[in-house]
Amino acid sequence: MSKHSYKQKFLEFGFTSINDHGVAKPQCVLCYAVLSNESLKEYKLKRHFETKHPQYVEKNLAQRIAREIKPHTIGERLVKPAAIDMTSLICGDDVASKLPSVSLSNDTVKSRIADLSLNIKNQVVAQMKRAGKWSYQLDESTDTGKYAQVMVYVRYEVHHLLFYSTVRWLSRGKLLRRLIDLRTEVQFFLNDKKHRHAIRFEDKEWMLKVCYLNDIFALLNDLNLSMQGRNQNIITISERLSAFKKKLSLWKKRLERGQTAVFPSLNEYLEEWNQMAIHRFDAIKPILIEHLENLITEFDRYIPDRNLTCQLWVRNSFLAKVDDLSEDIAGLQEEFIDLHHDQFHRQLLSTASLGKFWTLVKKEKPMIGSEAMTFLPPFATTYLCEQGFLALAAIKTKARNRLDPGDDMRIALSKIEPYIEDILEERSQFHQLH
Incomplete structure (x- = not known):
């Protein structure tokens, strides 16, 4: 009979390997049980892990539920029944009959999530103490139950949620794009309703302004999206803003010369209407140039040039x-x-x-x-808080309006992995004392 060899992936199930007279045997790092060489198969080691140490399975599943922003009841209602069905089909009823011992009730999942969240928080606090220099970002909003929720992110080498909607103006450019694409249909609808704004779509100057605004919002949207993300800092944001301010001045000079290639919607409309639209464009060009000048002024006022x-x-x-x-x-x-x-x-x-x-x-x-x-920890944007409140909206719904979302939020938003071994050791010490 051929001998089975140990594989690195078996560590996922808590097994390392020992050499017994030249034969590799799996040893559980949790209970120190040594199994036979024949047990060096993934499904057998997984079965040992799930049946002998179900508390680890519960915490892993609780972490998955929190990370995926799902209701705590999904463990008992969906995950366990599905696991039993799959195990019964693949491994047989004898193996599947052991899975009901894994507790995934609402209270159990909630308790496990609280343990995991506290462990993550303790890790963050310990890392903050070691880092020495750090910054924090705080924001507040109300949830579906009209309760105030405070969110605090901390950044040292990396950033995490310590305590526990999208940017609205981003959609305006898309709305203008749809209006331009459907202008014929919108005009027909407004004419049919005898609406006073139907005549606007026959006004070339008005349409040129709409096209220009659509292009400007699209450029601003691109800028905003480029500044989002978890790893942005003051330096990278400053570089993007400085570049955009230079581009505004460049676009203004081009517009003064009648060059509109950088504004695709405006350029497309001008080509579509030829001389008639070009005549109207000359009439509104000073308005567009003035708008770009105002944008430059506002950027300089809100975001002064830094000495990079x-x-x-x-x-x-x-x-x-x-x-x-x-x-x-x-x-x-x-x-x-x-x-x-x-x-x-x-x-x-x-x-x-x-x-x-x-x-x-x-x-x-x-x-x-x-x-x-000293340059890297400060937060440069509100991106993380915005993402956090999106998660809050998904976690605390009308159907779950009595939930305290703090623990779920910390697990869902933090990249830190909880130390499950430490949690179990603390639990074991607690039971020994009591």
């Missing part, structure tokens, strides 16, 4: 110069020179995010690493 030279070394220390760093901090420029000639970190920068890059640099070069981290 002092941040260039953070963005790419291998393109910066030693004089870009302060001489007032002893050892800072010396560490920069060391980093500048470090080929390992040069290669790392091309594959890692800025946060990960400087976190690793900080371990070897604490002076320059700490200085760089």
Whole structure:
């Protein structure tokens, strides 16, 4: 009979391997039971894990339920019956008969989620203490039950939900795009209803303005989308905003020369109506130019130009110069020179995010690493809070309006994996004391 070999994926079921007189045998890291070589099969090890250690299965399923933003009752109502059906079909009724011992009631899932959430929170607090420098972002909203919910994100090397709708104006550009695409149908409908705004669609100047606004909103939407995401920071956001402000000035100059290629809807409408629309365009061109000037002014007022030279070394220390760093901090420029000639970190920068890059640099070069981290932790956008409140809307529905969503939110939004072994050990110690 051929011998079975151990596979790395068996660790998923809590099994490592021992050598017994040249024969590999699986050993459970939870109960230390040693099984036969014949048991080195995925379904047998999984069966041991699920039948001998159902508490781990419960917590894994509870974590999945919270991550997928599902009601706690789905475990008892859907997951367990489906698991029993599948196990009975594949492994037989004898194996399936053991699955009912796995408790997935509403109360059990809620309790497991609370344990997992507390473990994640404790990890975040511990990491904050080690990080030294961190920032937080706070926002407040009301849920379906009209209760106020406060959300706090913290960022150090990475960011997590510590405590526990989309951007509305993003849809305006899409609405204008649909209006332009369906202008013939809309005009016909309004004429049929004898509505006073039906005549607007015959007004070339008005339509040119709508086309222009559609293009502007589309460009703003693209800018906004480029600034969303979990890994954005002040440096990357500043670069995108500075580039967009330069583009506004460029588009204004082109518009002054009558060039409209950057505005596709406007350009398409002008080509469709030829000379008639071009004549009207000359009449409204000063209005469009003035609007771009106002946009530039507003961007300058709300988002003043930053001196990015002092941040260039953070963005790419291998393109910066030693004089870009302060001489007032002893050892800072010396560490920069060391980093500048470090080929390992040069290669790392091309594959890692800025946060990960400087976190690793900080371990070897604490002076320059700490200085760089003063630029990275601050939150540059409200993206995370917006995503959090979207999750809140999905978690706390009208049908679940009495739910305290804090624990579910933390698991759904945090990237930290809970240490289930620590939770079980704490539970075991608690029962021993009582």
